[in-house]
Amino acid sequence: MGIPAYSVRMAKESDGAISALLKLTQQPDMISFGGGLPSEESFPVEDLKNIINDITADLNGGVLQYGVTEGYLPLREEIVKLMASKGVQISVDEVLVTAGSQQGLDLIAKAFIDKGDKIIVESPTYLAALQAFRMYEAEFIEAPLDEDGVIPAELDRILATEKVKLIYLIPTFQNPSGRTISAERRKELMEVIRKYDVVLIEDDPYGDLKYTDDIYPTMKSMDTTGQVLYFGSFSKIIAPGFRVGYSIASAPILSKMVEGKQSCDLHVSIFSQMVIAEYLKRGLLPEHLQVINAQYKEKRDLMLASLEEHMPDGVTWTHPEGGLFLWLELPAGMSSNELLPEAVNQKVAYVCGDSFYAAGEPKNAMRINFSNATKENIVKGIITLAEVIKNKM
Amino acid sequence: MGIPAYSVRMAKESDGAISALLKLTQQPDMISFGGGLPSEESFPVEDLKNIINDITADLNGGVLQYGVTEGYLPLREEIVKLMASKGVQISVDEVLVTAGSQQGLDLIAKAFIDKGDKIIVESPTYLAALQAFRMYEAEFIEAPLDEDGVIPAELDRILATEKVKLIYLIPTFQNPSGRTISAERRKELMEVIRKYDVVLIEDDPYGDLKYTDDIYPTMKSMDTTGQVLYFGSFSKIIAPGFRVGYSIASAPILSKMVEGKQSCDLHVSIFSQMVIAEYLKRGLLPEHLQVINAQYKEKRDLMLASLEEHMPDGVTWTHPEGGLFLWLELPAGMSSNELLPEAVNQKVAYVCGDSFYAAGEPKNAMRINFSNATKENIVKGIITLAEVIKNKM
Structure with missing residues (x-):
């Protein structure tokens, strides 16, 4: 058979x-x-070579053992500092190191989505986010947009009438459109979100690739209720081959993502995490x-x-x-x-x-x-x- | 809220x-x-240091770019050779590099399991396999065992009366029991499996850690119908921190696992894959x-x-x-x-x-x-x- x-x-x-x-x-x-x-x-490449050489000189068995799912502590500490520079004050307990920011999408859907549960997405949105969410049989609601991004009154209307679990936005230099949600609009959207039991995923792999002097505060920096998750990545700003990204979430949500990651791959390659941690620590970014x-x-x-x-x-x-x-x-x-x-x-x-x-x-x-x-x-x-x-x- | x-x-x-x-x-x-x-x-550690130093000397941007989901080709070629040494003749198209063999468990459940679908497991079995399968709301049937492993007649009875999608076995030096399914029993189990539409997962992270002269042929080596998946890992025989394992499957099943992996993490860290590939290539194992x-x-x-x-x-x-x-x-x-x-x-x-x-x-x-x-x-x-x-x- x-x-x-x-x-x-x-x-x-x-x-x-x-x-x-x-x-x-x-x-x-x-x-x-x-x-x-x-x-x-x-x-x-040259800085990475130097870093890898230095890490390798000190390599020992302890380093290459299994690590904790949450991630290599020195890297999580560097990510805390990086987030502070984005206006987000967090502790290491709110950081999960992921295999690229992509893995955060899989883990957050695993944590929240049952078949038929609804996710609000921009229209258009990142195709591999749709792909990740579809794996958990999510249904999508496309949020109406204008030049400044998702329209707050429309978001409010959807949240008032539909039971939505997640809102997925790439507020800054969006994939695929290249559009950015204006600073004022971000505040208005946050006000709407605070009225409902819903989680906002702020996916931000491109925020640091910036060709303007305009400032766009992260939506996570406006989060007062723990409803915003921030997903970041080193793929676009250092190199993708290491597969290192991160999810920032309040501790209860993070613990669900950690459970999901345990059963999937235990943790991100320690060597990759060490390279990125050292790159950040040397202040090269x-x-x-x-x-x-x-x-x-x-x-x-x-x-x-x-x-x-x-x-x-x-x-x-x-x-x-x-x-x-x-x-x-x-x-x-x-x-x-x-x-x-x-x-x-x-x-x-x-x-x-x-x-x-x-x-x-x-x-x-x-x-x-x-x-x-x-x-x-x-x-x-x-x-x-x-x-x-x-x-x- | x-x-x-x-x-x-x-x-x-x-x-x-x-x-x-x-x-x-x-x-x-x-x-x-x-x-x-x-x-x-x-x-x-010393061999790994030498390998990392050599890889680093030749490092360039191309290497650190995104790679293909299936895995780094030189590593897949080495895995083909490794499988030949286990009596399994495959092509690179049947190899998926995974983040430890653990990830194979997540991906195969994602490919086959809807809520309530049944998986036959040994009793006891690997706890993180149960955890991975539970994420897809699988139901379990515990297979009766004797000293030689799962009893073929009992397996036949279950498969004849229940609609089962997957059978999960760790035939060799099992986690947690340390038990091994006898060579004769493996043949008998394969005969039963061939009678049904069902996939056997042969999880084999321990097969190379062998303190006996007895030979246990892999069940994959007896597979004539493409129903057996073989999961291997370098965590126990080289080092776990790199998070490199592999799944061997017939091309149609593998393509489903690749789809699942794409939406999860795109691919395994290239640097980790290069280190393991070079370790195998140098014949050090x-x-x-x-x-x-x-x-x-x-x-x-x-x-x-x-x-x-x-x-x-x-x-x-x-x-x-x-x-x-x-x-x-x-x-x-x-x-x-x-x-x-x-x-x-x-x-x-x-x-x-x-x-x-x-x-x-x-x-x-x-x-x-x-x-x-x-x-x-x-x-x-x-x-x-x-x-x-x-x-x-």
């Missing part, structure tokens, strides 16, 4: 969009605006952020200028103040999905917009990454993409 | 037994037979196993001799041919749970037997780890434990 039926969550599962993308981006002649990859040139933000700002500006120069009328795009992505909209009626095979044929890739909507619509948008391609390829890729679009208009 | 209700799976969740244990074992004056920790002295198996055999022998010398009549224990654990049974009517506070008070710890039963009964057993304590503490701890038992008899 053979294999029994897969679980319902797996039957519902998408076509492995992320994996397919990661594979696509590894074709050497492809200009990929698809992945969410930081630039390899942005990684502080602020200067490194200045360096990479200057690089990324240049790429963003180049992409915006290329779009301006080459895109036909009727195509619009966002002007992100930070992060890795911009969001491009084709004229209504056009489909980025229909365009993709020809684009890939011409060696340029992007992610179709519908992947980022809980409901899978509309189809006329695409997410474009500006951090990973070389400057030469940004120009070349946008010219190619503009040609592909014009030919379908 | 505040926090909404946790999910049903979390309401059902245990009291964080593993986390509590890990914390207990970190008290410096405690003789802990509780954790499942390999000995720190068993880790090949066979000799290292000889060294640590000699150390562990000595500890096992010492613990068996200490038990023989100090335990009162009526107490029995297993004589494991490998692995890290033995299983001690108190006379019927005594409870290891009631004994534990006094044992901990006397600075010796173990894990109560009921944690390893899906149904939580009986209460008169305990799991004792012989790998982690020093030889001096093995003797001291067993003398203390024997006194604690005698005083309650």
Whole structure:
């Protein structure tokens, strides 16, 4: 005989969009605006080498033993300091080290979501958050947005009429849209959230990739009720290969996430945690952020200028103040999905917009990454993409 | 307001037994037979230092970028060779690198288990497997055992009358009992399994920790239908801190596990994967196993001799041919749970037997780890434990 039926969550599962993308981006002649990859040139390789050499010189068996699920204490202490610099005063007991901030999404859904439970998401939102939440058979409510982000009165209306467990927002330099919720709007949203039994997940992997002098306070810094979880990551600001991120949560919620993580993988690689802890401890991050933000700002500006120069009328795009992505909209009626095979044929890739909507619509948008391609390829890729679009208009 | 209700799976969740244990074992004056920790002295620290230094010398941005979910290709190639040495011929497409073999348990449950789906387990079985499967609201059927392991006729009877999705076995040097399913019995069990639509998980983190010349072929090596999954780990034979294990599965099942892993943590730390890959590539493992198996055999022998010398009549224990654990049974009517506070008070710890039963009964057993304590503490701890038992008899 053979294999029994897969679980319902797996039957519902998408076509492995992320994996397919990661594979696509590894074709050497492809200009990929698809992945969410930081630039390899942005990684502080020499500093990391020095740190690894120093850690290795002192390596002993005790270090390589099993560790506690919550994470390596010196790293959690550094994360406490990092959060203080974001206006958030916490203790180490509110820090869980995760395998990238992605793991926080899995763990928080595991802690709260039963089949059919509702999560409010932005529209569009991060596709791998939808994927993680779908694994727990969550249902989604797309929150109406305006230029400043989710509309507080609309959020209030949804929370008053629907039983919602989680609200998932990427307030700063959002993936996929590149949009940011305004500072004033953050306060208004927090006022609404305080009225209900609901948890806000503030996912913030891009907040430090900032190409503006504007200040956006974290929503966690406005949290007076323990309802806000903050998810951070070192993947975009140091390097993703170590798989180190963190969740900040009040102690009762954190203890549920710890239980979930125990049964999943026990803890994050100790060696990875030591490298990141030492990088933070040496105070290297602020200067490194200045360096990479200057690089990324240049790429963003180049992409915006290329779009301006080459895109036909009727195509619009966002002007992100930070992060890795911009969001491009084709004229209504056009489909980025229909365009993709020809684009890939011409060696340029992007992610179709519908992947980022809980409901899978509309189809006329695409997410474009500006951090990973070389400057030469940004120009070349946008010219190619503009040609592909014009030919379908 | 505040926090909404946790999910049903979390309401059902245990009291964080593993986390509590890990914390207990970190008290410096405690003789802990509780954790499942390999000995720190068993880790090949000097070889690992050399490998890390060599990897670091060649480190570049490309290496530290996001990788593919399936795992670092050179590591998967080494795992293919390792499996060949266990009689299992596979291709790299059947290998998924996981964050310890523990993660395989989470991913396979995610792939197959809906609320109420049934899993056959040994009785007793690995407590963190129960914990991982409970997160997906599985129900358990305890398989009747005799001295050679699960009884084939009983397995056949269960599979004929119940709709079972997964069978979870640790055939070799089992955690917690130290028992091994005999070679003949493995064949008989495979014949039963082939008659049904069911997947067998062969969890084998201890198979290489072998203090006997007897040969136990892996059940995966007898798999002709793709129904057997094999889970392996480098935690016990190299070092746990890197969090590197693997799942071997036929391609369709593996692709479901990959989907589950994508939404959870994307991939295992690349640096950890490179270290383990290079360790295997340099051919260091066979000799290292000889060294640590000699150390562990000595500890096992010492613990068996200490038990023989100090335990009162009526107490029995297993004589494991490998692995890290033995299983001690108190006379019927005594409870290891009631004994534990006094044992901990006397600075010796173990894990109560009921944690390893899906149904939580009986209460008169305990799991004792012989790998982690020093030889001096093995003797001291067993003398203390024997006194604690005698005083309650």
